[in-house]
């Protein structure tokens with residue numbers, strides 16, 4: 001493995017790992033706040049137990065999120081020093097504000113986790129809400145840094161020099177809103193369905209049914225609402241990509257030849273040599289419609305983009321398909337849940353209904369990883385779209401593949417450890433929270 | 436604004452040394468505690484650092500962010516030439532943070548698993564400040580060579596030298612010392628108080644010994660440390676008042692004052708950092724051919740520095756009071772509000 005590939009892989013695995021923890025870190029505090037609120041309002045002890053059980057999980061995730069995030073903030077420099085040298089002053093603003101948000105989050109978490117029976121109950125509740133709010137804010141900020149890499153702005157690039165830097169303009173680059181919205185919804189979907197799935201499994205196994213039913217409901221309401229909204233936000237993202245990163249859009253769709261009534265290809269495996277998609281279903285005009293709001297106007301395809309500026313097509317396309325497929329399924333499940341809630345109460349306890357949620361436990365996170373693969377791989381060969389190539393940014397230090405192996409082992413071990421600890425938490429629910 | 440940003444950078448570094456250092460120190464103290472007493476030490480340090488360690492850790496993140504936004508060239512050179520010690524430090528931080536969380540939040544407190552977490556916790560508590568110190572030492576050691584052509588001189592000798600390692604050991608001893616002083620005030624019974632006082636003495640002696648090493652190796656490696664410290668009045672005053680406060684601290688301990696001594700310990704460490712920081716200012720990293728990396732010339736464009744400065748300034752109005760309130764609330768043992 002050469003150093004460049006190793007650096008890219010190490011970055012990918014670090015972020016792929018961190019994103020899971022940060023999604024949970026942003027969303028779980030919201031769930032906890034709801035159940036905490038219900039406890040304070042109704043005095044029903046089950047809600048207190050749910051809050052406390054969840055907060056143990058959050059503490060584990062938070063610690064892993066914090067350390068993996070710290071690794072990342074160094075990794076940007078360890079792996080991409082030339083990128084940071086130029087980009088740091090431009091896209092650094094969200095990172096510094098993110099630092100403030102993390103701080104608030106860490107302080108609030110200290111109050112929340114260790115504050116049971118110490119503080120006024122509303123103050124204690126509020127610190128929990130603050131953990132969630134600052135988590136979402138930091139997620140939005142860091143995504144705005146990433147969206148700057150996709151649609152750089154706030155500086156002039158003249159003869160290899162970065163001048164007229166305006167960090168605020170860079171922060172509010174033209175992709176930040178679509179990415180931030182999509183990411184936040186994704187975090188709610190992924191965490192909501194994962195948590196709901198675990199509780200559904202427990203209900204199916206007839207363990208502490210009352211506890212798990214209440215927990216399930218809180219998680220799935222968030223998850224389902226986000227799932228129903230997500231495709232709309234995805235459409236905004238795609239339109240934006242078409243404008244800012246036509247190469248990415250064309251790779252996502254595996255769309256090789258520019259033509260009017262541009263077709264949308266569903267499924268299939270791109271054959272880059274023959275420049276066509278095998279086994280896919282073409283729907284003429286749909287891509288034109290999605291991008292331009294009319295069926296005729298052609299969308300630019302890969303043939304308009306020089307080969308050396310094209311991203312890896314197969315990876316981008318397949319990752320995109322996975323995301324869309326999962327997104328559609330999750331939206332349907334979300335709608336089904338509301339039908340059950342409002343019209344068909346009896347479904348809620350049916351085995352098939354629970355199985356649906358058990359099955360979809362990992363879906364959201366798979367879609368999150370796939371979506372980021374689209375964003376990041378689809379931006380290649382650029383690290384800053386149109387300005388700096390990834391290969392120009394990489395560290396001169398040789399031997400990066402060793403650190404890649406090392407980090408792979410570390411992240412793998414941590415994941416196993418976290419799963420192990422969570423399963424022990426769940427196993428202990430009947431003992432710890434049965435009063 | 437540049438000076439505001441630099442002040443925040445130093446503030447973040449000093450606070451990370453003091454607060455984060457004390458957290459690591461708790462693990463170091465545990466490492467040097469006999470088997471019988473380990474669980475008591477653990478309990479005290481858990482009460483003390485449980486609620487605050489995430490927040491303490493944030494100072495490092497703030498320092499890094501200031502570096503890459505405000506001083507990107509220095510950050511990227513540091514990340515390139517000190518890649519390896521930074522990597523080890525990161526692994527240490529990861530191992531320590533997760534082991535600490537795992538041992539407290541494992542729902543089943545099995546003996547074997549707990550032992551395993553404890554072991555990771557104490558060893559990584561030792562390794563992390565060691566490498567933090569090595570990195571700090573390398574920054575002033577003049578061993579980093581930006582024109583090196585072979586792997587060893589570019590990526591190894593810059594930090595793997597006697598001086599940097601001595602600074603690393605010195606940092607370990609200081610962390611342990613800070614933690615012991617802190618824990619004296621947290622212990623619930625007299626026996627523990629005496630135990631922590633003994634630990635503080637031990638760490639104090641170690642710090643003096645390793646401090647001596649730092650000066651000797653500085654001489655060997657031709658780092659003009661003594662000249663710098665004793666050659667300018669600010670550093671000299673810092674070092675002298677730090678030494679005086681050490682004497683006061685021991686007098687106070689013997690009088691049974693258990694909380695106020697923290698102020699003196701923090702003062703000493705701050706003064707050491709100030710002395711070193713001041714004598715090198717405006718240089719952040721001193722490199723081999725004397726073309727040192729200066730905070731005053733290698734900063735980001737003015738507009739970025741201004742925004743960063745305002746961001747930090749406003750942010751600190753949110754952070755500092757709430758942080759203070761966090762420490763305050765968990766100092767008082769009973770219910771407040």
Ligand code: HDD
Pocket residue numbers: 143150175178179180182183185186187189190230231232233234235237238239240241323324325326327328330363364365367368369370371372373374375376378
């Ligand atoms: C639960 C996760 C999830 C689900 C179900 C979806 N997405 Fe997504 N998608 C993400 C999670 C995600 C993500 C991981 O959050 C990304 C990566 C970067 C970003 O902002 O969001 C993303 C990126 C992303 C991009 C690339 C944006 C860019 O790089 O500029 C597009 C075009 C879409 N999505 C479109 C969609 C559509 C049309 C969906 C319809 C169902 C969809 N996504 C479902």
Ligand code: HEM
Pocket residue numbers: 008009011012015016017018019080142143145146369372373376377379380382383390
């Ligand atoms: C957490 C979700 C993210 C995931 C899963 C992710 C995934 C990836 C992947 C797969 C790559 C490798 C692409 C390739 O080389 O083909 C990559 C590269 C990279 N990502 Fe991300 N990314 C995420 C978010 C971010 C964010 C928020 C930033 C910065 C603000 C970022 C910065 C980078 C950088 C600097 C590289 C290396 C250069 C490059 O390949 O363009 N990523 N990431």
Ligand code: HEM
Pocket residue numbers: 018019021022023024025026061062063064065066067068069070071072073074076102103105106135136138139140142143183489496
């Ligand atoms: C899409 C990508 C990302 C998202 C959505 C995200 C979001 C978050 C969130 C919500 C947290 C809070 C921790 C938790 O609750 O578990 C967190 C932690 C952290 N993240 Fe990320 N992050 C992303 C990528 C990055 C990148 C690229 C960096 C570094 C440059 C980074 C640096 C950090 C740091 C330092 C922490 C620890 C802060 C703490 O202790 O709270 N993150 N991230």
